[in-house]
Structures are given as C-alpha cells and as structure tokens.
Amino acid sequence: MNPSASTPLVASLLDAPPPASGIAWLDEARRENRAAFAAGGLPGARVEAWKYTALRGLAQRRFAAGDAAAATRDVDAAAFALPGVDGPRLVFVNGVFRADLSTAAALPDGLSLQPLSQALRDDAEPLRFALSRAALVGHVREGGDAFVQVNAASATDGVVLRVAAHARIAAPVQLVFVGAAADAELAWHARNLVELGEGASLELVEHHVGSGEQAQLVTLVGDFVLHEGAQLHHVVLQNAATTTNLIRRSGLRLHARAQMQLHVLELGGALVRHDLQAELVGDGAQLHTRGAFMPHGRQHVDTQLAIRHQALDTTSTSTWRGVASDRARGVFRGAIVVAPGADGSDANLNNKNLLLSPGAEIDTKPELEIYADEVQAAHGATVGQLDERSLFYLRSRGIPLAEARALLTAAFCRAVLDDLPSGALREHLSALLIAQLPA
Amino acid sequence: MNEIMNNQSSTAAVLRDNAQVAEVLGRSYSAGFVTQIEMTGLPPGLDEGTIRALSAVKREPEWMTEWRLEAYRHWLTMPKPDWAKLNIDPIDYQAISYYAAPKKQPKSLDEVDPALLETYEKLGVPLHERAALAGVAVDAVFDSVSVGTTFRKQLADAGVLFCSMSEAIREYPEIVQKYLGSVVPTGDNFFAALNSAVFSDGSFVFIPRGVRCPMELSTYFRINAQNTGQFERTLIVAEEGAHVSYLEGCTAPKRDENQLHAAVVELVALEGAQIKYSTVQNWYPGDENGVGGIYNFVTKRGDCRGDDSKICWTQVETGSAITWKYPSVVLRGDRSVGEFYSVALTHHFQQADTGTKMIHLGKDTKSKIVSKGISAGKSSNSYRGLVKMEKGAERARNYTQCDSLLIGKQCGAHTFPYMEVKNPTAIVEHEATTSKISDEQMFYCRSRGIGEEDAVSMIVDGFCKQVFRELPMEFAVEAKKLLEVSLEGAVG
Numbered sequence: 001m002n003p004s005a006s007t008p009l010v011a012s013l014l015d016a017p018p019p020a021s022g023i024a025w026l027d028e029a030r031r032e033n034r035a036a037f038a039a040g041g042l043p044g045a046r047v048e049a050w051k052y053t054a055l056r057g058l059a060q061r062r063f064a065a066g067d068a069a070a071a072t073r074d075v076d077a078a079a080f081a082l083p084g085v086d087g088p089r090l091v092f093v094n095g096v097f098r099a100d101l102s103t104a105a106a107l108p109d110g111l112s113l114q115p116l117s118q119a120l121r122d123d124a125e126p127l128r129f130a131l132s133r134a135a136l137v138g139h140v141r142e143g144g145d146a147f148v149q150v151n152a153a154s155a156t157d158g159v160v161l162r163v164a165a166h167a168r169i170a171a172p173v174q175l176v177f178v179g180a181a182a183d184a185e186l187a188w189h190a191r192n193l194v195e196l197g198e199g200a201s202l203e204l205v206e207h208h209v210g211s212g213e214q215a216q217l218v219t220l221v222g223d224f225v226l227h228e229g230a231q232l233h234h235v236v237l238q239n240a241a242t243t244t245n246l247i248r249r250s251g252l253r254l255h256a257r258a259q260m261q262l263h264v265l266e267l268g269g270a271l272v273r274h275d276l277q278a279e280l281v282g283d284g285a286q287l288h289t290r291g292a293f294m295p296h297g298r299q300h301v302d303t304q305l306a307i308r309h310q311a312l313d314t315t316s317t318s319t320w321r322g323v324a325s326d327r328a329r330g331v332f333r334g335a336i337v338v339a340p341g342a343d344g345s346d347a348n349l350n351n352k353n354l355l356l357s358p359g360a361e362i363d364t365k366p367e368l369e370i371y372a373d374e375v376q377a378a379h380g381a382t383v384g385q386l387d388e389r390s391l392f393y394l395r396s397r398g399i400p401l402a403e404a405r406a407l408l409t410a411a412f413c414r415a416v417l418d419d420l421p422s423g424a425l426r427e428h429l430s431a432l433l434i435a436q437l438p439a
Numbered sequence: 440m441n442e443i444m445n446n447q448s449s450t451a452a453v454l455r456d457n458a459q460v461a462e463v464l465g466r467s468y469s470a471g472f473v474t475q476i477e478m479t480g481l482p483p484g485l486d487e488g489t490i491r492a493l494s495a496v497k498r499e500p501e502w503m504t505e506w507r508l509e510a511y512r513h514w515l516t517m518p519k520p521d522w523a524k525l526n527i528d529p530i531d532y533q534a535i536s537y538y539a540a541p542k543k544q545p546k547s548l549d550e551v552d553p554a555l556l557e558t559y560e561k562l563g564v565p566l567h568e569r570a571a572l573a574g575v576a577v578d579a580v581f582d583s584v585s586v587g588t589t590f591r592k593q594l595a596d597a598g599v600l601f602c603s604m605s606e607a608i609r610e611y612p613e614i615v616q617k618y619l620g621s622v623v624p625t626g627d628n629f630f631a632a633l634n635s636a637v638f639s640d641g642s643f644v645f646i647p648r649g650v651r652c653p654m655e656l657s658t659y660f661r662i663n664a665q666n667t668g669q670f671e672r673t674l675i676v677a678e679e680g681a682h683v684s685y686l687e688g689c690t691a692p693k694r695d696e697n698q699l700h701a702a703v704v705e706l707v708a709l710e711g712a713q714i715k716y717s718t719v720q721n722w723y724p725g726d727e728n729g730v731g732g733i734y735n736f737v738t739k740r741g742d743c744r745g746d747d748s749k750i751c752w753t754q755v756e757t758g759s760a761i762t763w764k765y766p767s768v769v770l771r772g773d774r775s776v777g778e779f780y781s782v783a784l785t786h787h788f789q790q791a792d793t794g795t796k797m798i799h800l801g802k803d804t805k806s807k808i809v810s811k812g813i814s815a816g817k818s819s820n821s822y823r824g825l826v827k828m829e830k831g832a833e834r835a836r837n838y839t840q841c842d843s844l845l846i847g848k849q850c851g852a853h854t855f856p857y858m859e860v861k862n863p864t865a866i867v868e869h870e871a872t873t874s875k876i877s878d879e880q881m882f883y884c885r886s887r888g889i890g891e892e893d894a895v896s897m898i899v900d901g902f903c904k905q906v907f908r909e910l911p912m913e914f915a916v917e918a919k920k921l922l923e924v925s926l927e928g929a930v931g
Contacts, residue, residue, distance in 0.1 A: 048522070052859075340849070355863045358830070368854040370873045373845040377873040383828075383858060384866035 009055075009217075010041050012062035013187060019066075019156050023124045029132050034153035042146050052331040052363040053273060053302045058245055063187035063217045065154065070096035070188075073180040077101060079209045080176045082237070084424030087171030087203075088113055090159055093178045095188030095218075097157050101176075110167020110200070116158040116191055127160065130193050135221055135251050145275075147247045151219040155189035158220075161204070165197035165227070172203035172233075172422070177220065179244050181212025192222035196230035196258075203233040203422070210241030210268065220248045226258035228282065233261045233421060237429065240268040242297065249275040256282030256311070263420050264291035264303075265429055267436050272301045280307070280314040280342075289318045290416040294436050295328030295360075302331035305349075309337065313344035320351045321413050325438040327359035335367040336377060343374035350380040354412060356438055386412075410434045469924075470690035471723055474558045474663050480539035480583070483666060485532050487511065490636055493538050497605050497639075500612060510625035510635030517629045523792040524821045524853060525761055527734070530699060537637045539582040539664040558661065576601060578658045582667055583639030590654065597653050599683075600645035604672050607643035614645055618676050622705035622742045622769075630701040630763075631738040634670045638703065641671035646681035646712075655684050655911060662691035662722070662733070668699035675705070677712035679745065684715040686914055689758070691723045695731045697760060702737045710745030710772065715753070717910055719918055722758035724925075727816075729788025732760025739766035743775035743804075751778040752795065753909045755918040757925045760789060765823065767796035770804035770835070777806040780906040782918070784925050785818030785850070794824035794855075799832035799865065808839040811903050814850035815926060821853040828865035835862065841871040844902055846895065846926070896923045 014037070018030040042059055043050040067073070070093050080091070090113065091101035097115035104113050119127060134145065134152040159175050177190060196202055210216070218240070226232055240246050246269045254260060266272055272295075278287050293301040307316045322330040336347045353362045366379040386408045394404035413433050420426040481492055490511055494504040558581075576590035578601065585603030594601050600611060607615050625635040642658040662669050677683055691698065700722060706714050716739075725732025735758075741750035752766040768777030779795040797806035806826065814820040826837045843852035854871045876898050884894035899922060900907075907915045 353860075355860055355865070358863055360863065361859070361861045363857070363859045365855070365857050366869065366871070367856075368843075368871060368873055369851070370843065370845065370853065371851045373848050373850075373875040375845070375873060375875070379854070379869075379871050381856070381858060381869045382867060383860040384868070385863065 007042060007059035008062050009059045010038070012064070013150055014038055016065035018153050021120060021156070023120065025128055026120070026124065026131060030153045033134055033149040037146055037149040037153060040146055040149070049304065053271070053300065058271060061185065061215065064184045065187055067094035067096065067182050067186050067188065069182070070094040070180070071098065073182070075101060075178055075180055080178070080207055082174065082205065082207065082425060083428045084422045085172045085174050085205050087173050089174040089176060090115060091176040091178065092157060092190060093180050094182065094186055095157055095190055108169055108171065110164035111169050111173070112162040113173060114160045116160055117156060119160040127193070130223060131191070135223065135249060145249070147219045148221055148249055151189045151191060151221045155191040155219070155221070158191035159193070161192070161194045163196045163200040163202050166199040167197070168201045169203070172205055174205045174207060176207045176209065177218070179210030179212065179216050179218060179241050182214060185215045187217040189219045192220070194222065195225045196227060196232055198227045199229040200227070201231040204235070206234070206236045208238045208240045208246065208268065210244050212241055213243060215243045215270070216241070216245065218244060218246045220246070222248070222250045224250065224252045224260070226254045226260060228255050229257045231259045234263070235420070235425065236262070236264040238264070238266045238268060238272065239432070242268060242270060242299070244269050245271040247273045250277070252276070252278040252287065254278070254280050254282060254285035254287060257284040258282060259286045260288070261419070262287070262289045262291070263417065264289070265433060266291070266293040266301050266303070267432060269301070270299060272299070273304070274302070275304045276306065278307045278316070279310060280316065281310050283312040284314065285311060286315045288316070290320070290419070292321045292413045292416045292433065293330055294323045294413065294433070295330050296325045296436070296438055297328060298326070299328045300331070303333070305334045307336050307347065308339060309342040309345040309347060310339045311342060314342060315346045316348070318349040319416055321416055322351065322353035322362055323356065323409060323413060323437070324353070324360040324362050325356040327357070329361045329363070332364045333367065334379065335369065336379065337369040338372050338375050338377060340371040342372050345372065345375050345377070347377045348379070352381070352412070353383045354385060354409065355383055406434070406437060409437050413437070468693060468723060470721060471693035473692040474554055476554045476663070477542040478539055478582070478664055479542045480536050480664065480667070483534050483536045485535070485537060485637070489537055493637060493639065496538060499608055502616065503608055506620070506625070507636050510632050513626040514629070514632035514636055517626070517632055520629050523763055523823070524819065525763060525790050525792050527761060528697065530734070534666065535668040535699060536664070536666050537668065537670070538639055539667040540584040541581060576654050576656050578603060578642045580640055580642070580658060580660045580671060582662060582664050582669065585640045585642070593653065598647045598650050599652050600643065601656055602643055604638070604641040604643050604674065611645070614676065615643070615674070618674055618705070618707055622707060622740050623703050623738050628738060630736040631703050634672060634701050634703045634738070638670045638672035641673040641702070643673070644675040644683060644685065646677045646683045648678040649680045651681070652683040655686055657686040657688070660687070660689040662698060662700065665694065668701065671702045673702070673704040675714055675716070676707045677709065677714050679709045680711040682713045684911060685717070686911060687716070687718045688721070690721050691733055693723050693726070693731065697732055697734050699734045700736070704737070704739040706741035706750055708741065708743050708745060708748035708750050711747045712745060713749040714741065715751045716741070717914055718754040719914055719921065720754065720756045720758050720762070721921055724758045724789050725760040725787065727787045729760070732789070733758065735759035735762045735764060737764040739764065741766070741768045741777070743768060743770050743772050743777060745775070746772040746801070747774045748772050749776040751909070753780045753906065754782070755906070755910070755921065756781070756783040756791060756793060757921045762791040762793050764793045765795055767798065768806065769798045769800065770806065771800045773801040774803045775801055776804070779808045779810070780909045781810045782813070782903045782906045782922070783811070783820055784813040784922055785815065785820045786925055787816040787818060789818040791819070792821045792823055794822045796825040797827070797837060799828045799835040799837070802831065802833040802835070804832060804835045806837045808837070808841070809905050810841045811906055812841070812843040812852055813846065813899060813902070814843065814852045815846040817849045819851040819853070821855060823855045825857040825859070826867050826869070828860040828862045828867060830861045832862045833864050835865040837867045839869040842902070843871070843873040844899065845873065845875045892927070896926060899926065
C-alpha cells in the first residue's frame with residue numbers, strides 16, 4: 001500500500017460512504033473508483049506529473065463531504081454576472097445544482113443542457129458509457145490521477161450539455177461553480193460532459209467564483225467531445241476564493257476538422273491544478289489554447305497541458321503566460337506528442353513567464369515527443385523580467401516606474417486574450433487581469 | 440557438368456557480392472576489429488571479494504579500498520533508474536568481468552606490446568613519441584587499464600600532471616583523496632555508485648595554479664575483451680587561473696552481446712580556471728537489427744568552484760546502442776560560465792537519452808546549451824535537460840537551443856527540458872524545434888547535381904555547424920566523417 005494512503009486527507013475523503021444513486025452500474029463504478037483511490041492514495045513527489053506540486057500540506061487537512069445546506073445558501077448573483085454572457089446559465093453552489101439561480105428554461109433549438117443530477121433521474125442509460133469510467137477522454141495514469149478517482153467516486157452533480165448536429169448556438173452558455181462560505185471545511189465535486197454534434201458550434205464560459213474563509217477542496221472533471229467539423233469557444237475564468245484548493249481535469253477529443261479555442265484565466269485559489277489532455281483524433285482537427293496564470297501571495301498554480309496529435313494535418317497552438325510574485329509558485333508543463341503516422345501535424349507552444357519577487361518560483365517544462373517526420377513542431381519557454389529597454393522607453397516619456405511596470409506586465413498577459421472573439425468579455429477579463437497584477 | 444560449372448560461377452559471384460557487402464559494412468564501423476592479445480583479469484562476478492581483489496591487483500592504498508566498498512554497499516541499496524526514455528534489457532551484473540588487462544604490463548611506452556600499438560595505430564591514435572607532430576598528449580586505456588601516456592616529460596616540465604588514475608592514486612594520493620568524489624559523490628546515482636565501487640582506470644589531470652597546459656590532452660578508450668565492462672574514472676583539476684583542453688575518444692569491437700560502459704568524469708575548476716572537455720563517442724552501436732552494441736551510461740559533471748571559472752562540454756555522440764548521459768555544470772563561483780554543445784546521432788535501433796544540467800548558484804553566472812539531435816532508422820533520440828536558478832543566482836543567464844532533425848518515418852525525436860527559477864533577476868530562455876530535411880532543401884541540392892546521400896550529409900553538416908565549431912580542429916574533422924558514415928543508408 002502507498003504510504004500516502006493513510007494521510008488525514010485520504011482518510012477524510014473516505015470517511016463518508018459513497019453516495020448511492022440507486023443505479024446499479026453507477027454505484028458499482030463509484031465503488032470501484034473509491035477502492036482504487038483507497039489503494040493508491042495521493043501521488044507522491046516522485047510521481048513525475050506531481051514533481052512540482054507537493055501535496056504534503058494538503059494531505060494533512062481534513063474536509064467534510066458535501067454541503068447539506070447547499071440548496072439554501074445565500075449567494076450574490078452579481079458575483080457571476082459577466083458582460084456579453086447572457087445565454088442560458090447553470091449555477092452550482094458547493095457542488096449542488098441551484099435551479100433558483102440558473103436560467104435554463106427557454107433553450108435554443110438544438111441545445112440540451114441539464115444538471116447531471118437531473119439527467120441521471122430522467123434517463124441514466126445514455127450516460128452509462130461516460131460515467132462507467134473515471135474519465136472519458138485521455139488515459140488515467142496509475143497513481144497520478146487520484147483526484148479523478150475521488151471525483152468519479154463522489155461527484156453527484158455537474159453539467160450534461162449536448163449540441164445537436166449542425167446547430168449553431170448564438171448565445172454563450174455559462175456554467176458557474178460557486179464555493180460558498182460554510183461552517184466546515186468542505187470537499188465537493190462536479191462532473192461535466194460536453195458533446196458537440198457534427199458541424200455544431202457553441203460558446204461556453206466556465207466560471208469559478210467563491211467567498212469565505214474556510215478552506216475547500218474541489219475536484220472538477222470535464223469531458224469535451226467535438227464531432228466532425230464542430231466548433232467550440234471555451235472560456236475558463238477561475239476566480240475561486242483564495243482558500244480554495246481546486247483540482248481540475250479536462251479531457252478533449254477533437255474529431256475531423258473540429259476546432260476548439262480555449263482561453264483560461266487563473267486568478268483565484270490556494271492550490272490550483274489543471275490537467276488538460278487533448279486528443280486530436282480526426283484529420284484536420286485544430287486546437288488553440290491560450291492562458292494566463294498570475295499566482296501571488298502563497299498561491300500555487302499548476303497547469304499541465306498534454307496535446308496528442310493522432311491524425312493527419314492536425315494543428316495545435318498554445319500560448320501561455322505566467323507572472324509569479326510574493327511567495328507564489330507557478331508551474332507549467334506543455335507536452336506535445338505527435339503519434340506515428342500523424343503526418344502534416346503542426347504544433348507550436350510557447351510559455352513565457354515573469355518572476356517578480358525573490359520568494360516566488362516558476363517551474364516550466366515544455367516537451368516534444370515526435371514519432372512522425374512530416375511535422376513542424378516547435379516550443380519555447382522563458383523565465384525572466386520585464387525588458388529594461390521598454391521600461392526605459394516608457395519612463396523617458398514621463399511615465400513613472402510603477403506605472404510603466406504595470407503597463408508592460410498587463411500587456412505581457414493580455415496577449416493571451418487577443419483572439420477572444422467576444423469584445424465585451426475580452427475587456428472584462430483584461431480588467432480583472434490588470435486588477436490582479438502586483439502593484 | 441555444365442550445371443556444376445554454372446553453380447560454381449554463381450557461387451563465385453555470391454562470394455564477390457558478399458565481399459562487397461562486407462566492405463560496406465566494414466566501412467560503416469571501421470573500429471569494429473578485435474585485437475588478439477594475451478589478457479589477464481578477474482572472473483565474472485561482483486561482490487566485496489571482487490572489489491578487494493581489484494583493489495589489490497591495482498596495489499591501492501587502504502583508504503581507496505574502503506572508499507570502493509562503501510560505494511558498493513550503497514549501490515546495493517539503490518534502485519535502477521527507469522525515468523529515461525530508454526528500453527534497456529536487464530543487465531546481469533554478475534556476468535560481467537570487472538577487470539581485464541593485457542598480460543604484459545609495460546614500464547614505458549617503448550615496452551608496450553606491438554599488437555597494442557598497432558591497435559591504436561589502426562584507430563588513428565598517435566601513441567608513439569614520433570607522433571610529436573600531432574601535438575596531442577594521449578593516455579590510452581585498453582579495457583581496464585591505461586597502457587601508456589605520451590609526452591609525460593614535457594607536461595611534467597610545465598607542471599602538469601597527466602597520468603592514469605591508477606598511477607595517480609599511488610603517486611599523488613593527497614590530490615586524489617581531496618577531489619575524487621567531490622563532484623560526483625559515490626552515491627550520486629545508480630551507475631555512478633557502481634563505477635565508484637569497481638572503476639578500473641581512467642585519466643588524471645592536474646593543472647597547477649596559473650599554468651596553461653602546453654598541448655591538448657587526450658584519452659582514448661578501447662574496449663577489447665569479451666564479457667567485460669569498462670568503468671573508467673576521470674578526474675581533471677584546474678587550479679586558479681589554469682587552462683586545459685581535453686579530448687576523449689572511444690571505440691569497441693563489434694560483438695553480438697551488449698557491453699556495459701559506466702564511466703564517471705569529474706571536473707573541478709578553481710578561480711579563473713578554464714576546462715574544455717570534448718568527446719567523440721563512437722562505441723560500437725550494434726548492427727542494423729539492433730543486435731549488440733555498448734550500453735553507455737555515463738555521469739559527467741563539472742564544478743565551477745571558483746569565481747570567473749569556465750567549463751565547456753562538447754560532445755559528438757554517434758555510437759553506443761544506448762546512451763544515458765547528462766554532462767552537467769554546477770556554477771558555484773560568481774561570474775562562472777558553463778557551456779554544453781552536443782550533436783547526438785542515432786540510427787537503426789540506437790537509443791539516446793542525453794542532455795545537460797546547469798545548476799546556477801553564484802551571481803552573474805552564465806550558461807549556454809546548444810543541442811542538435813538527429814534521428815534516423817528506427818532510433819529514438821531524446822534531449823533531457825535541467826536549468827536551475829537557485830535563490831542566490833543574481834542576474835544569472837541561460838540560453839538553450841535544442842533542434843531535432845528527423846530522417847525517416849519510424850524514428851522518434853523528443854525534448855524534455857526542465858526549467859526551475861527561484862531568482863527574480865535571472866533569465867532563462869529555451870527554444871526547440873523538430874522537423875525533417877525539407878523537400879525544398881533536397882531539391883535545391885539535387886538540382887545542382889549533388890547526390891542524395893551527399894546532399895543529406897551536407898544539410899546535416901550545416902545543421903551541426905554550431906557545435907562542430909566548438910571542437911578542436913582534428914576532432915571536428917573526425918566528427919564530420921563519423922556523421923557521414925553513421926548516416927550511410929539512412930535515405931532512400
């Protein structure tokens with residue numbers, strides 16, 4: 001048995017019995033994942049994928065399972081209002097769906113949007129394939145994906161979103177995950193399934209907000225499947241409470257000529273980890289990821305990107321920016337794999353980072369694994385400071401040093417928002433980003 | 440009757456063809472011959488008795504024997520590393536003979552067995568003093584022992600100590616004791632621990648304060664005997680303000696079984712000292728079906744201990760079935776400089792996982808990494824590197840460039856760079872690209888009447904130029920030839 005299996009965190013996560021759904025196959029899957037987690041425990045520092053994110057501190061904490069009062073907690077709806085995002089909305093408070101805060105009554109044609117709890121009650125069978133395993137897309141690494149197992153064992157709610165073939169959904173859909181103040185330190189989980197039919201298109205905003213002094217542990221597992229020619233614009237605004245430990249895993253599968261654009265802004269949280277595994281399985285699929293992480297205080301933000309090119313003429317571009325200040329730590333891994341036979345693949349990844357304080361740290365690891373020869377693959381990574389000459393230029397034009405720094409840092413990060421299609425949202429996100437920058 | 444005649448002539452034709460094939464094969468690994476010479480050694484097997492016997496054969500002092508035993512006991516507790524992107528068949532450490540040496544131990548170069556001299560002659564290594572024209576001092580290591588070191592007198596006049604490790608342990612024990620294991624501790628990693636326990640010979644270089652070594656120093660390693668492993672240990676110490684350039688070459692005969700080569704190289708540069716260490720590694724790579732070849736598991740590390748010191752690693756890796764090697768520099772002194780230039784070529788079933796580590800501790804330290812990987816056939820070639828800026832590395836600077844070239848559809852080229860930065864005034868930059876030789880480049884060359892193989896070798900040569908420029912001239916020429924030979928049959 002793994003020595004980490006006996007930590008207070010693991011014990012507390014195994015304290016409560018797994019939730020019973022009354023659906024035999026689902027309860028079976030939950031039991032299996034629970035047993036796997038109990039046997040494997042948390043990944044130690046020797047597990048390569050967790051090399052730079054030590055779970056020692058987290059492992060010593062205990063979290064209570066779920067929030068019994070989630071349905072009645074007071075939540076300020078203004079906290080998740082976003083300009084330009086006025087379509088259907090599903091809101092989850094401490095992992096529980098809140099119909100009173102959501103607006104999903106009149107859905108456009110071709111869009112099916114339901115909380116997972118509801119979908120399971122209505123007709124569980126279509127979800128069987130996806131929920132019988134810990135994660136639908138990408139492989140679950142042995143020992144490394146303990147939180148995926150926890151999620152599969154414990155998540156009772158989340159989002160089931162389907163877009164019918166050739167449906168073009170104009171209004172952006174918003175998914176809100178609220179971590180609300182509670183009396184105890186809570187653990188809660190959500191499981192999302194998103195599927196776009198052939199030629200469908202959708203704009204989707206995933207929004208994390210939170211408040212409260214109490215620490216939380218949140219796991220979120222999402223699967224995104226884009227069928228032939230589908231298009232998805234996905235924006236993730238992570239503004240969780242500074243006491244929240246947020247562990248997310250996204251699996252993306254892109255079929256032929258599918259296109260996905262992802263914009264991620266990591267602002268909040270205490271320990272934040274995002275594993276993104278993408279598979280470009282259809283010829284001509286395209287994935288474009290952009291993201292910025294700005295850890296400050298004692299935040300720890302870890303982004304793990306793994307993109308697999310498995311078909312002909314697939315394209316991926318990734319642009320990620322990190323700014324670490326105070327005693328914070330930013331971690332980035334960007335792995336690109338071009339599988340044998342994936343000729344015509346074009347992969348490009350860059351990660352630039354600013355390190356602003358003596359107590360801060362950046363660890364970055366771009367990787368290339370290439371098994372085909374008709375390939376263009378490149379990556380770049382830098383860690384450094386603002387360009388002295390640019391600072392000098394601004395100062396020579398009468399801009400004070402502090403302001404010049406703020407201006408350049410903002411410009412450095414904003415690059416990741418440049419190709420965000422919605423103007424109003426872009427402006428809002430960039431204002432949030434600037435507000436977050438160290439003074 | 441006629442039929443028989445026909446048969447005979449066709450047999451002759453086959454024989455002629457075979458001879459041609461053999462000739463081509465011979466060209467592809469010209470160092471693959473075996474020297475017939477009377478050998479002595481220890482039987483295969485490894486335990487404390489083997490280590491004591493080895494130490495006794497080499498007439499080592501007590502402290503050295505203890506040092507080895509301590510390393511051996513530590514080694515027994517260590518797991519074999521499995522993180523590299525390599526498929527390694529299990530190694531039976533009890534099947535290896537840890538000591539093999541020519542029976543006749545010469546007292547000076549004049550007494551060296553003519554068969555040995557001929558071996559080095561064939562390999563193009565000038566062992567005899569008459570090779571003074573070459574201007575390179577050579578220490579030749581044959582299996583487990585050094586068979587001779589040239590130019591010792593001239594070097595001694597300059598104050599430079601250059602001899603085999605065995606001699607150094609006997610003649611300069613205080614220097615050896617001070618520095619041995621100070622850069623690569625005995626328990627550093629699995630193969631370094633094994634080497635510390637059983638190392639047989641290697642080169643020792645000591646450049647005293649303020650001395651510029653009057654000529655290039657070189658060691659030529661040759662594995663000859665069957666079922667042996669070569670475990671050499673090299674130690675180079677450059678005192679304050681000293682300069683030295685050191686070259687290393689290696690070959691082995693063609694054999695069907697894999698042989699283990701686990702070396703440790705330690706470099707120490709004190710204040711203002713400069714060490715340039717160049718390697719052309721041409722161990723037998725195995726045949727085109729991946730049979731045989733050397734396992735090259737090497738720990739090389741330099742310590743820029745003094746301010747303003749500099750260590751530069753240059754390597755051209757074309758041989759070995761498997762290469763596991765990360766020449767590193769610890770930049771301890773302020774303003775010290777570390778450089779790493781590498782060309783790694785893999786063909787057929789070769790596997791290479793190689794790169795460097797630059798650990799910045801001192802202020803204003805600088806490092807530069809240029810790595811060129813070429814994969815052909817069914818080979819796998821990985822760059823794995825670490826750049827670490829520790830808290831005290833004020834204004835430290837690193838630049839890394841890793842390029843991979845793919846020749847063929849079944850090979851792999853991988854890049855795994857790690858960057859860890861803890862100082863807000865440090866700057867780290869990394870760039871990597873992977874591509875194949877473009878059709879445009881090939882077309883351009885072909886349209887000017889350049890044959891396909893020549894065109895490939897020309898393009899590869901250009902791809903590697905940045906690294907070859909850093910090699911001493913004779914080595915650069917040899918390295919270029921090696922690349923051409925190693926790529927033979929890679930296209931078409």
